[in-house]
Amino acid sequence: MTESGPTDQQRVAIVTGGARGIGAATAQRLAEDGFAVAVVDLDESSTAATVQAIEAAGGRALGVGADVGDADQVQAAVERVATELGPPLVLVNNAGVTRDNLLFKMTDADWDMVMHVHLRGSFLMTRAVQQHMVKAGWGRVVNLSSTSALGNRGQANYATAKAGLQGFTKTLALELGKFGVTANAIAPGFIQTEMTKATAERIGRNWEEYVAERAAAIPVQRGGVPADIAHTVSFLVSEGAGFISGQVVYVAGGPRG
Structure with a gap:
């Protein structure tokens, strides 16, 4: 038995934090795989290079500016993607920030900003996009965790957020699986x-x-390099990965987790 999904139109993927680094590499890889890609970042102008690279290679892309931790901006961004590209059926929650410090030096603002982007941002984006996936009976969510989820000195905020994303991922897998939606997390190690x-x-x-x-x-x-993570995302959102859900894949050049 094979999975069903939309076949009459190009599937659409959203990559948050897509202006640079892992996000840019992932957006370009998904475009190479045949997806139309919405490149979401805090400042829309910062997405131009990624969008241009995709379009220069013959793909379709849209740059969208949004604070992923702001519910209104997220809703507006997803609605714009659905209108201009089509219903988003792949979501890569990659947007992230660091505010590293030892616990006794870490400020409330350091903690809150990291939670705002990583946890609240992934929650809001997934909540907004899942309705399109459920309606289509097919979807893929990939959350970017980190080996820091195992604990990392000077990163109480970041480690907590990245560990939280693993629990979020497993819960999504349980709730959305019956709708043909998988959810997995990638935990990169040292990426340049x-x-x-x-x-x-x-x-x-x-x-x-x-x-x-x-x-x-x-x-x-x-x-590691961004392409290592992009390749893993490519596999997890593929048709052939439909029986993989709720997993955390450590992409770290060796065993972790």
């Missing part, structure tokens, strides 16, 4: 992005030396 480069700068480390040091501790002996 602007965010991790900023971390190295914050702690006063040379970037090349920092990458080499991190790579030496990884079984496959290299740091």
